[in-house]
Amino acid sequence: MAAAIAGPLLGPYWADLLVKVMILSIFALSLELLVGMTGLVSLGHAAFYGIGAYATVLGSGAEGGNLIVLMLGAMGAAALYALCVGALSLRTRGVYFIMVTLAFAQMAFFVFHDTKVGGDSDGIYLDVRPTLGGLSLESRHALFYLVLAALAGTYGLLALVRRSRFGAALAGIRVNEQRMRAAGFATYGYKLAAFVMAGALAGLAGSLLAVRDGVVNPELLSWHTSGDVLLMVILGGMGHLRGAVIGAVVFTLLKELLSTHALMGPLADHWQLTLGLTIIVFVAVLPQGLMGLAQRLGQPIGKGGKA
Amino acid sequence: MDIGTFLVQCLNSVQYGLLLFLVASGLTLIFGIMGVINLAHGSFYMIGAYMAFALSPLFGDQFLVMLLAGIALAAVLGYLLEWAFFSYLYQRDHLQQVLMTYGLILVFEELRSLLVGNDVHGVKAPAWLDGSFALGELMSYPWYRLFASAACIVLAVGLYWVVNRTRLGMMVRAGASNRDMVRGLGIDIRRLYRIVFAAGVALAALAGMIAAPMSSVYPNMGASVLIICFVVVVIGGIGSITGALVASLLVGFVDTFGKVFFAEISGMGVYLLMAGILIWRPEGLMGRKA
Amino acid sequence: MTSRYARTAFAALALACGATAGTAQTTDKLKVGLMLPFSGTFSALGVAIENGFRLHVAEQGGKLAGREIEFFKVDDESDPAKATDNVNKLIKRDGVDVIVGTVHSGVATAMARAAKQSGTLLIVPNAGADAVTGALCAQNIFRSSFSNWQSSYGMGTVAAKQEKKKTAVTITWKYAAGDEMTEAFKEGFEKEGGKVVKQLTVPFPNVEFQALLTEIAATKPDVVFAFFAGGGAVKFVKDYAAAGLNKVTPLYGSGFLTDGTLEAQGDAAQGLLTTLHYADGLNTPRDNAFRTAYAKSFKLQPDVYAVQGYDAAQILATGLKAVKGDIAKKADFAAAVQKATIDSPRGPFTMSRAHNPVQDIYLRKVDGKENKVVGVAAKALADPARGCKL
Numbered sequence: 001m002a003a004a005i006a007g008p009l010l011g012p013y014w015a016d017l018l019v020k021v022m023i024l025s026i027f028a029l030s031l032e033l034l035v036g037m038t039g040l041v042s043l044g045h046a047a048f049y050g051i052g053a054y055a056t057v058l059g060s061g062a063e064g065g066n067l068i069v070l071m072l073g074a075m076g077a078a079a080l081y082a083l084c085v086g087a088l089s090l091r092t093r094g095v096y097f098i099m100v101t102l103a104f105a106q107m108a109f110f111v112f113h114d115t116k117v118g119g120d121s122d123g124i125y126l127d128v129r130p131t132l133g134g135l136s137l138e139s140r141h142a143l144f145y146l147v148l149a150a151l152a153g154t155y156g157l158l159a160l161v162r163r164s165r166f167g168a169a170l171a172g173i174r175v176n177e178q179r180m181r182a183a184g185f186a187t188y189g190y191k192l193a194a195f196v197m198a199g200a201l202a203g204l205a206g207s208l209l210a211v212r213d214g215v216v217n218p219e220l221l222s223w224h225t226s227g228d229v230l231l232m233v234i235l236g237g238m239g240h241l242r243g244a245v246i247g248a249v250v251f252t253l254l255k256e257l258l259s260t261h262a263l264m265g266p267l268a269d270h271w272q273l274t275l276g277l278t279i280i281v282f283v284a285v286l287p288q289g290l291m292g293l294a295q296r297l298g299q300p301i302g303k304g305g306k307a
Numbered sequence: 308m309d310i311g312t313f314l315v316q317c318l319n320s321v322q323y324g325l326l327l328f329l330v331a332s333g334l335t336l337i338f339g340i341m342g343v344i345n346l347a348h349g350s351f352y353m354i355g356a357y358m359a360f361a362l363s364p365l366f367g368d369q370f371l372v373m374l375l376a377g378i379a380l381a382a383v384l385g386y387l388l389e390w391a392f393f394s395y396l397y398q399r400d401h402l403q404q405v406l407m408t409y410g411l412i413l414v415f416e417e418l419r420s421l422l423v424g425n426d427v428h429g430v431k432a433p434a435w436l437d438g439s440f441a442l443g444e445l446m447s448y449p450w451y452r453l454f455a456s457a458a459c460i461v462l463a464v465g466l467y468w469v470v471n472r473t474r475l476g477m478m479v480r481a482g483a484s485n486r487d488m489v490r491g492l493g494i495d496i497r498r499l500y501r502i503v504f505a506a507g508v509a510l511a512a513l514a515g516m517i518a519a520p521m522s523s524v525y526p527n528m529g530a531s532v533l534i535i536c537f538v539v540v541v542i543g544g545i546g547s548i549t550g551a552l553v554a555s556l557l558v559g560f561v562d563t564f565g566k567v568f569f570a571e572i573s574g575m576g577v578y579l580l581m582a583g584i585l586i587w588r589p590e591g592l593m594g595r596k597a
Numbered sequence: 598m599t600s601r602y603a604r605t606a607f608a609a610l611a612l613a614c615g616a617t618a619g620t621a622q623t624t625d626k627l628k629v630g631l632m633l634p635f636s637g638t639f640s641a642l643g644v645a646i647e648n649g650f651r652l653h654v655a656e657q658g659g660k661l662a663g664r665e666i667e668f669f670k671v672d673d674e675s676d677p678a679k680a681t682d683n684v685n686k687l688i689k690r691d692g693v694d695v696i697v698g699t700v701h702s703g704v705a706t707a708m709a710r711a712a713k714q715s716g717t718l719l720i721v722p723n724a725g726a727d728a729v730t731g732a733l734c735a736q737n738i739f740r741s742s743f744s745n746w747q748s749s750y751g752m753g754t755v756a757a758k759q760e761k762k763k764t765a766v767t768i769t770w771k772y773a774a775g776d777e778m779t780e781a782f783k784e785g786f787e788k789e790g791g792k793v794v795k796q797l798t799v800p801f802p803n804v805e806f807q808a809l810l811t812e813i814a815a816t817k818p819d820v821v822f823a824f825f826a827g828g829g830a831v832k833f834v835k836d837y838a839a840a841g842l843n844k845v846t847p848l849y850g851s852g853f854l855t856d857g858t859l860e861a862q863g864d865a866a867q868g869l870l871t872t873l874h875y876a877d878g879l880n881t882p883r884d885n886a887f888r889t890a891y892a893k894s895f896k897l898q899p900d901v902y903a904v905q906g907y908d909a910a911q912i913l914a915t916g917l918k919a920v921k922g923d924i925a926k927k928a929d930f931a932a933a934v935q936k937a938t939i940d941s942p943r944g945p946f947t948m949s950r951a952h953n954p955v956q957d958i959y960l961r962k963v964d965g966k967e968n969k970v971v972g973v974a975a976k977a978l979a980d981p982a983r984g985c986k987l
Contacts, residue, residue, distance in 0.1 A: 013685060013690035014690075016685055016689055017682070041402065088582065089582075089586075091585075091586055091589050092585050092586075092589040092590075093589070095344065095541065095545060096541060096545075096589055096590060096591065099537060099538070099541040099581065100581070100585045100586070102537075102578075103538075103579075103585075104578075104582060106534075106574075106575070106578040107575050107578050107579065107582070110572065110574040110575045110578075111575075114772075114800065115571065115572070120772070120773045120776065121702075121774075121801065122702055122703045122726055122728065122773040123677060125706075212681075213681040214681070214710060214711075214714070215680070215681055215706070217677040217678065217680075217703050217707070218677075219676055219677045219678035219703070220678050223534060224676075224678075225678060230402075231405075234402045234405065234406050238400075238402070259671075259672060261669070261670060268670075269635055269672070270421070271636075272413040272417040272420075273413065273414055275410075275413055276410040276412070276417065277410070277414060278410075279406060279407070279413070280407055280411065280414070282410075283406050283407040283410065284395075287400075287403065308815070312814075312815045315811045315814075316808060316811055319807040319811060323805055416636075416637075417636070420640065425641040425644075426641050426860075427827055427831050427857070427858055427861045428861050429835070429863050439839055439840075441841070446811065446814040446841050446842060447841035449839040452839070521836075522804060522828070522832050523828060523835070523861045525638065525827060525831070526638050526828075527638045528828065531802060531803075531804070562805065562808075563805075564808070566797075566799060566800075566809055567809070567812055570771070570797060570798045571771075571798075573798075573799075573800055574771065574801075
C-alpha cells in the first residue's frame with residue numbers, strides 16, 4: 001500500500017510502471033471474477049480490454065472529451081460485447097469454453113486489425129487526453145491517483161461481491177454446478193451476470209490504459225494478451241483477490257527485472273530463457289501460486305515440489 | 308469461378324486440411340487422453356522443422372530414413388520431457404499445466420535462437436520429389452505437396468488402426484474415458500502416459516519435418532500453428548482422431564474459400580466456424596458429452 | 598498479511614530503482630537508446646541495425662561530435678501492445694538523449710507518438726509506416742530508411758512504362774504496411790496507364806497461399822506484385838515457383854520480398870525484379886568501403902538493415918556536429934540535418950521537410966544469392982508525406 005500511495009515520488013518511469021501494473025491488476029481482477037470465483041476459464045478476456053481501449057480513443061474527439069463519459073462508454077461497450085459472447089459461449093464448458101471465448105476474441109481482433117474501423121493494424125492514437133472536470137490527465141499525478149482509485153474501487157466491489165449472495169452462488173457454481181441447479185438456482189443467469197461484469201471491468205482497465213498510453217492497437221485484443229492476464233491470475237493463485245493483484249505485480253516486475261541490462265548484464269538479452277525457467281520453477285515449487293507460498297510462509301517451511 | 312478453378316481450390320483445401328491434421332492429431336492425443344493442455348505443442352512442430360533443416364544435409368536423398376530418424380529423436384525427447392516436467396503435473400489443476408507449458412515455449416524459442424540463430428532457412432525437398440506436374444492449363448502442382456498429403460493420409464489410417472484395433476489403442480481409449488478404471492485393471496498408467504506423450508511429440512515433430520521443405524524454417528513458426536491446431540482439436544471433439552480429421556478438412560475448406568471470397572474478413576473465418584459449431588454442439592463434432 | 602506483500606513489492610521496486618540510478622550517474626556521455634527487436638521473428642534485423650549503427654560510431658573513434666556514446670538497449674519484441682512501455686523505459690527510466698528504433702511499423706507508430714510528446718529525438722532505422730513521416734511527423738522525428746510508399750511506387754511505374762505490362766494483381770498480408778505498399782504500387786502502375794485488376798490479401802501472419810495462387814492463375818494478369826517479408830516471403834516465392842506461375846506471369850516485389858531471404862528461397866527467386874533503396878553490386882567506392890568494414894567487424898555480410906542502422910548514426914552525427922554536441926537544440930539539429938547530404942553506402946541522399954530520405958530507388962534483379970542492381974526505378978524520389986504539417 002505504501003508503494004502505491006508514494007508512487008508519484010518514485011520518479012516518472014517507476015510511477016508510470018506502477019500505473020501500468022495497477023491497470024493490469026484491474027484487468028487481472030476482472031478475470032479472477034471469472035476464473036477464481038466462478039470457475040470459468042476464459043482465453044478471450046483481452047477482447048473486452050481492447051474494446052474498452054478502442055471505445056475510449058474512438059469516443060474522444062479533438063478536445064479529448066470527458067473522462068467519466070468515456071470510461072462509462074468503454075465499460076458499456078465491453079459489457080455489451082460480453083453479453084453477446086457470454087450468452088452464446090456459456091452453453092459450453094471446460095476446455096470448450098476456453099476455446100469459444102478465444103474464438104470470439106479473435107473475431108474482435110480481426111475486426112480491428114483488418115478493417116478501417118479502428119484505423120487498421122498500426123492502431124490509432126489520442127490527440128489530446130480526456131479531462132476529468134477541470135483536471136487534465138496530461139498530469140502524471142492525476143492519472144496515478146485516478147488509476148489507484150479505480151483499482152481500489154474494483155477491489156472493493158469484488159470483495160463485496162464475494163461476500164454477497166450473488167458471490168456465494170458463484171462459488172457454489174464453481175464447486176458443483178449440478179447441485180446448484182438442483183437447489184433451484186438459475187446458474188446460467190448467474191454465470192452470464194458474472195461474465196458481463198467481468199467484461200465491463202476489463203473494459204475499464206482498457207479505458208485507463210488508452211488514457212495512459214495515448215495509443216491503442218489491435219495487439220491489445222490478441223490471444224497473447226488474454227494469455228498473459230490468465231498467467232497472472234494463475235501465478236498469483238486463483239481464488240484470492242489478492243492473488244490476481246500479486247500475479248500482475250510479480251509477472252510485470254519479473255519480466256522487467258529479467259530484461260534490464262543494468263541488473264542482468266548480457267543475460268538480459270535472453271530474458272525469454274530466464275523468464276521461462278523461472279515460470280517452470282514456480283510451477284514446480286508453488287502448486288497454489290504465490291498465494292500458496294504466502295500461506296505456507298506463515299507455517300514452518302515444508303519441502304517444496306511436493307504437491 | 309469456373310469448374311476447373313473450383314476443383315483446384317477443393318484440392319488446395321484438402322491439402323491444407325491434411326497438413327493441419329498432422330499437427331493437430333498429436334495435440335488431440337495428448338489433450339484427450341492425458342488431459343494436458345500443451346501450449347508447447349507448437350514448439351515441438353518447430354523443433355521438427357529445425358530437425359529437418361539440420362538433418363537433411365546428412366541424409367541427402369534418404370528423406371524417408373531421415374523422417375524415421377527424426378521421429379525416433381522426437382519420441383525420445385518427448386519421453387524425457389514427460390519424465391522431467393509433466394509426470395508430476397497430472398494431479399494438479401489444468402491451469403498449472405498451462406503455466407508450465409508456457410514457460411517451455413519461452414525456453415525452446417530462446418534455445419532455438421541460441422543454437423541456430425534467427426535467420427530464415429530453406430530446406431531442400433529430396434530430388435525424387437522435386438518437380439511438379441501440370442494441373443489443367445491453369446497451373447502446376449508440386450509433387451512434394453502431393454507426397455505430404457499422401458503421408459498425412461497414411462498416417463491418419465495408421466493412427467485410426469492403432470487406436471481402434473490394437474491393445475495399446477484399447478488402453479489409450481479406456482484411459483481417455485475413465486482413468487480410474489484403467490488403473491483398477493492393473494494397467495501401468497504412468498507408462499501409458501509416457502508413451503502417448505512421446506507419440507504426440509513425435510507426431511508434431513513429424514509434421515514439422517514434412518512441412519519444412521514447403522514452408523522453410525523461421526523463428527516463431529511454432530506459435531503460428533498452435534492456435535489453429537487448438538481450433539481443429541476443439542471443433543473435432545477432444546481426443547477424437549476422426550474428429551480431428553473432419554475438423555482439419557473443414558478448416559481447410561473454410562480457410563481456402565474464405566480467402567477467395569471474403570478476403571477482407573477471411574481471418575475471422577475459422578473462428579466463426581468454431582464458434583458456430585460449438586454453439587450448435589458444445590462438445591465438438593465427435594466429442595463425448597462432458 | 599497485506600502489509601507484508603506491500604513491503605516486499607516496495608523493496609523490489611526500491612532495489613530496481615537503486616540499480617538504475619547507479620547507471621544514471623555517468624555524465625557527459627550521449628545516451629543512445631536502441632529499441633529494436635532482439636527476440637522473435639525480426640531479431641536478425643535488429644542485430645543488423647545495431648551493428649550498422651555501432652560501425653559508424655566506431656569509425657568516428659567511438660565519439661560523435663566529441664561526445665562519447667553510451668548505449669541502452671530494449672527488446673521491443675515487435676509487440677505494439679508493449680511499445681509504449683518499452684519506449685518509456687528509454688525515455689523515462691534511462692533518460693536517453695536519442696532513440697533509435699524500430700523494425701515493426703505498429704511499434705514505430707507508438708514510438709513516434711511517445712517521442713512527439715516527450716520531445717526526445719527519434720531516428721527510425723527501418724519501419725516504413727507512411728504515418729511516421731506523414732501524419733505523425735515532427736521536428737524531432739527522423740527516418741534513415743524509407744517509407745512504404747517510396748519502396749513500391751517505383752515498381753509500379755517501371756512495370757507499366759519500362760516492362761509494358763497492362764494488368765496486374767497485387768498480393769500481400771492484410772495489415773497496414775501491406776496496404777500501403779500495394780496501394781503505392783497501384784498508384785504508380787495506374788499513373789503510367791496500367792490497371793490493377795485484383796488486390797488479394799492473406800490474414801497476417803498466415804502463410805497458406807495456395808488458394809490465392811489458384812486465383813492468380815485463373816485471373817491471368819500480365820504481372821503480379823507481392824509484398825511479404827521474412828518467413829512469409831520465402832514461402833510465397835517458393836510456392837509461386839512451385840505452382841509454375843513464374844513461367845507465365847512474372848513476379849515483381851517490394852525489395853523486402855528478396856532481402857535476407859535469398860539463401861532460403863534458392864532457385865525459386867532467380868530473376869525476380871524488385872525495387873528498394875539499396876542493392877547488391879552498386880560497386881561505388883563508398884559502398885565497397887562500407888561492406889568491407891562491416892564484414893571485417895562482424896564477420897557477416899551487410900544488408901539493407903545494416904545500411905539503415907549505419908545511416909541512422911550518420912544522421913545523428915550530422916545534426917550533432919551542427920549543434921556542437923548540444924542535443925537540446927532541436928531546431929538547429931533539424932535544420933542542419935535537412936540541409937545536409939548524407940553520404941550513405943546506398944548513395945548520397947538528402948532529407949525531405951518531413952525528415953524522410955529523398956533517395957534513388959533501385960531496380961534490382963535476383964542473380965544467385967544477390968539482389969543485383971539493374972537500374973534506377975525512380976530518381977531522387979521523395980515521399981509525398983501526406984498529412985504532415987511541418
